[in-house]
Amino acid sequence: MTNTVSENKTLQIENNELAYIIHNSLNEIYIFDINTLKFIYANKGALINIGYSLFELNLLTPLDIKPEFTAEKFEELIQPLKNKEKEILLFNTVHKRKDESCYPVEIHLQRMKYKNADVYTAIIIDISEQVEFENKLIETTKTLVDINERLHHFAATTAHDLQEPLRMVSTFSGLLEMNYNANLDDKGLQYLNYILDGSKRMKLLIDEILEYSLIDRKSIKMESINLNKVLTLVKTDLNEQIKDGNALITLPTNDIEIRGNFSCLYRLFLNMISNSIKYSKEGLNPEIDISITAIPDYWMITVQDNGIGISPEYFDRVFDMYVRLPTADEIKGTGIGLAICKKVVDVHNGKIWIESQEGSGSKFIFTIKM
């Protein structure tokens, strides 16, 4: 079938209009000779950005605008196109304008036919903005990491420095009590007790702040850990509390190896189990059930108790520093234990959440990346 004159005319107009679009696109398009590498054509977008006129470009090759490439390196790069191994090459480099200024580019290079000859066509995207954003991102991340490190160091140093004056208060109050209690009346002894009690609580706070500040992604060493080994150690260390509280702790039936930091996980379970015993219901022996299952990519661990429970409105807040529940008013605590648990879970790339109702026990669920 041959085209009619009008069909030909339509095709020609369409071709012209397509050519117009290509020529006026602000993305850079170049065509260069396969043998001499000299530029045959560059569209408007190319001419505007590169700064040369088409006439000037006809005398140049890609090597003249690519400061990162030598002739050999360029030959090497286009080999796969030359011997038809690949259809398109995608790479990043830098282009140099006529005025010597440079800009980062992403190049799509193909081999095609143009006016019956083999040519290379390059479609080029100026990625200056992307590169700038990337650099800004790297810079911001560096700043954040730096600030985080300094905060950690600050918390650790502060907690450490606070210990000395506390030691003075605590030990000398102890001396006072030991050597002068005959000289004090009941009121005096009571004052002394408040001082001693206050300093004991402060010691606990400082210890926990120090503990919290030391859990840091960078300084944590991960290894293969037997979960039941951690739990058995926790049970042993909490022996007195377990006996006093008449608590029953059930460990998981399956013996699992997980990847994590031993002392962090020890701390997590210690805090959780200790909490479950502490916040038990009046008249009810605390029962704590620990189980573990595998889900895609993670181990999911559940610690379930029959204690006083947590009202849903506090589910998020209990993991914040210093937060304590109003229902737990008479029970001693620093409000840092769960914050430490959350930090440990974070460092193990997992999540932690609660299922509970006030008055009917709590279920702590957390995941640890495999």
Added chain:
Amino acid sequence: MTELLNILIVEDNEGDIFLIKECLNDKLTNRNIITLKNGAAAIDFLSEQVTLDYGMLPQLILLDINLPMKSGHEVLEFLNNHSELNGIPVVVFTSSSSLLDINKAYSRNASCYLTKPLELKEYKKMIHHALKFGSYVLSQCNPNVLNA
């Protein structure tokens, strides 16, 4: 157990000096306690005792790490480098619980490393244990070398 005679305390905190002495007084009557408040003074004192033909050489050293002039680590280093002195039991008694300090002290042959506790009861226990330790070492040693 041989009763300890000469004890050297190297500590700059007044409160801790008082407490340590209180705790030592509990246990001993016949003792000679010398307190020095910085590392340089300790090193000078010890060098002197050696030249004075072991005059008042301590039989137990309670050593803090964070000291002015020269640190506890430098005192340990000094003791370690002198054959006449490196037999003296040194109990490091410091507020620092940093692993770095602990490792450093042991690598310089500290006999043991104790972290100052916050409660009086613990404090007393530690000082008494340090004493016991020093007494034990003394009773095992050649009395001619260490006794005045």
